Amino acid sequence: MVKVQRLKSRARKKSVPVYSSHAAETAKHEGRSAGLRAGFEEGYLRGRMDVIASQPQTVFPLRNIHVMYVSSGKGFPYSPFDEGMVETLRSLAASVTPAMPNQPVAQLAAEHHPDLVMVFDGLEMPTDQIDAIRAMGIPTAVWLTDDPYYTDMTSQLTLHYDYVFTLELNCVEYYRQLGCPNVYYLPFGVYPGHFRPLRDRAPEPRTVSFVGSAYWNRVHFFQPIIDDLMKRGMRINGIWWDRLVEAGSYADRIEQGTWLGPQDTAVVYSSSKISLNMHRSYDDDSVNNNTLKITAVSPNPRTFEIAASGSLQLVDARNDLARFYTPGVEIDTYASQDELLSKIDFYLTHEAERREMVLRALERTMREHTYSHRLNELLTHIFG
Numbered sequence: 001m002v003k004v005q006r007l008k009s010r011a012r013k014k015s016v017p018v019y020s021s022h023a024a025e026t027a028k029h030e031g032r033s034a035g036l037r038a039g040f041e042e043g044y045l046r047g048r049m050d051v052i053a054s055q056p057q058t059v060f061p062l063r064n065i066h067v068m069y070v071s072s073g074k075g076f077p078y079s080p081f082d083e084g085m086v087e088t089l090r091s092l093a094a095s096v097t098p099a100m101p102n103q104p105v106a107q108l109a110a111e112h113h114p115d116l117v118m119v120f121d122g123l124e125m126p127t128d129q130i131d132a133i134r135a136m137g138i139p140t141a142v143w144l145t146d147d148p149y150y151t152d153m154t155s156q157l158t159l160h161y162d163y164v165f166t167l168e169l170n171c172v173e174y175y176r177q178l179g180c181p182n183v184y185y186l187p188f189g190v191y192p193g194h195f196r197p198l199r200d201r202a203p204e205p206r207t208v209s210f211v212g213s214a215y216w217n218r219v220h221f222f223q224p225i226i227d228d229l230m231k232r233g234m235r236i237n238g239i240w241w242d243r244l245v246e247a248g249s250y251a252d253r254i255e256q257g258t259w260l261g262p263q264d265t266a267v268v269y270s271s272s273k274i275s276l277n278m279h280r281s282y283d284d285d286s287v288n289n290n291t292l293k294i295t296a297v298s299p300n301p302r303t304f305e306i307a308a309s310g311s312l313q314l315v316d317a318r319n320d321l322a323r324f325y326t327p328g329v330e331i332d333t334y335a336s337q338d339e340l341l342s343k344i345d346f347y348l349t350h351e352a353e354r355r356e357m358v359l360r361a362l363e364r365t366m367r368e369h370t371y372s373h374r375l376n377e378l379l380t381h382i383f384g
Contacts, residue, residue, distance in 0.1 A: 045355045049197040049310045052363050057192075060376040063383060066095040068114040072145070073101035073124035080262045081145070081301075084191030085120060088371040092379060101125040106132035114138060116382060119161070121145045123153060127160040134162065139382060143186065147171040148282055148294035158183075163382055168298045169320050184381050187324070188301040189369040190308040194262035197310030197362065198270040207233025208344060209272035209311070211265050212302065214240035217281035225337045226250075232344055237268060262305075269309035273354065274347055276340075277302050277315035299324055304369050307331060307361040312347055312354045314340060324369060330361040 067089055071082040089096045097112050099105050101124040109117055117133050119125050122142040130140050142161045144154050147168035158164045158180050165186040166172060175183045208229065212218065222229065226246050236254045241247050247254045260268065269275050282288070282296040297319040306313040307325065315321070317333040325331045332347075334340040347354040 041351065041355070045358070046197065046199060046310070048359055049362055050199050052359065052366060053192070053196045055366065057366065057370065057372060060092055060372055062094065063092060063379060064094045065115040065379075065383065066097065066112065067093045068097045068099055068105070068109060068112060068117045070099045070101055070105055070117065070119040070125055072121035074121065076261070077259055078121065078145075080191075080194060082120060084194060084371050085375070087193060088191065088375050089118075091372065092375055101129075105129045106136075109133045109138055110136060116141060116379075118143070118378075122157055122161075123150070125157075127157050130157075130160045134160075139163065141165065141378065141382060143167075143378070144171070145188075148174075148290050148296055149280070149288045150290070151294055152289040152291050165378055165381075167301075168294075168296055170294050170297055174292075174294060182381070184378075185298075186374055186378060187298050188304060189371050189374045190301075190304040190365060191262075191371045192308065192366070195266045195269070195305045195308040197308075198267065204271065206235055206268065206272040207348065208274045208276065209235050209237075209268050210276040210278070211237045211260060211268055212278070213238050213259075213280075214243045215280045216243070216284055216286065218278050219243045221278065221337065225341060228341055229344075232341075232348065237265075265305065266309050269306050269311045272311045274344060275306045275309075275311040275313055277306055277313055279316055279318060303331075304365060307365045307369070310358055310362060312358050313361065314343055314347075325361060325364065330357060330364055332357070 069086055069089055072078040086096060086098050097108070097114060099108055101119070105117070105125070106129045115138075117130075117138055117140045119130070119140070119142045122144060133140055140161045141163035142158070143165040145167065147154065147166045148171050151171065151174065155175075155178060158175050158178060161180070163182045163184070164175050164180045165184050166175065167187045169185050172183050172185050223244060223246070226244065230250055230253060234253065237258055237260055239257055239259055241254050241256045244254070247256065277300070279296065279300050282290060283293050299315075299318060299321050303313070303315060303321070303324070307330070313331040314334055315331060317327070317335055321327065321333070327333045332343055334343055
């Protein structure tokens with residue numbers, strides 16, 4: 001009897017390592033298979049994005065006109081916008097003359113005789129120079145880039161221009177009521193020379209990213225859920241994030257005091273499964289000059305930049321957003337902290353849905369929302 005028990009005991013002891021070895025081998029095989037499948041799906045996604053981004057873009061007419069483009073004059077971070085505008089204009093106009101607002105622009109206009117003087121942003125451009133240009137019979141236009149946040153200042157300059165373009169829908173009627181005869185809604189788009197999907201995977205892929213300044217509305221929104229976001233792999237880049245009490249606890253995840261250029265921002269977006277977008281508040285008196293509290297309903301430039309970079313975008317809902325992207329189809333929206341966390345969890349566990357949405361957003365952006373589309377529209381309003 002004792003001998004039988006010893007044999008059974010030995011059998012049990014021998015069976016344990018055999019079973020564990022089999023389980024470990026199975027887990028290793030499954031892990032390898034999952035890794036290969038994920039790598040294939042990621043490569044397939046990037047290949048499809050590359051095809052979409054490389055497709056021939058809409059060909060707009062090359063107008064036989066001379067445009068003098070006056071930059072914002074603010075330097076970085078506005079200078080990349082200026083660069084994209086000038087390069088795009090060169091594909092739409094026969095001649096483009098760049099200028100700075102601190103130059104004698106009226107004198108340059110008298111020398112070059114452009115068909116249009118287009119001013120970007122306009123806050124640094126002396127209005128007496130614009131008045132002198134108009135006195136020569138040369139049409140002038142301004143594209144206001146930060147509406148409605150600085151309407152106290154922009155309201156003082158719009159009447160000096162023949163044409164006013166604003167990226168905020170709610171400012172169109174406001175400027176018309178001031179007496180501007182030609183006011184048009186023209187939101188930003190994206191310059192594909194700066195924002196496009198990476199062909200290869202980034203060396204440091206991200207799960208969830210946010211790039212932007214720590215305006216107080218963003219701080220107040222993120223603070224109650226910052227630990228939950230960090231558990232989901234959140235990383236933040238931008239200035240003023242010392243306003244977030246918990247920033248010090250996540251020093252390796254919150255890069256403070258850094259304003260990324262467009263190429264670096266595109267790398268972040270393209271290497272992130274999910275990119276968060278949150279608009280600044282129209283009534284933040286600490287940074288705004290919007291005494292009338294004109295509300296903002298239009299998408300910010302980041303909306304188009306994320307969509308062009310190959311990342312799934314979760315953006316706070318704005319009333320005019322659906323004009324540009326269909327929520328739930330090309331991008332998705334959130335209205336509360338709980339909804340944001342819920343949608344992050346959904347898309348991190350539903351890769352097929354996430355990837356298809358990324359592709360649809362990229363395709364629509366290239367089809368409808370590039371600088372070429374916007375500047376062609378601007379020129380059409382002026383020249384027909």
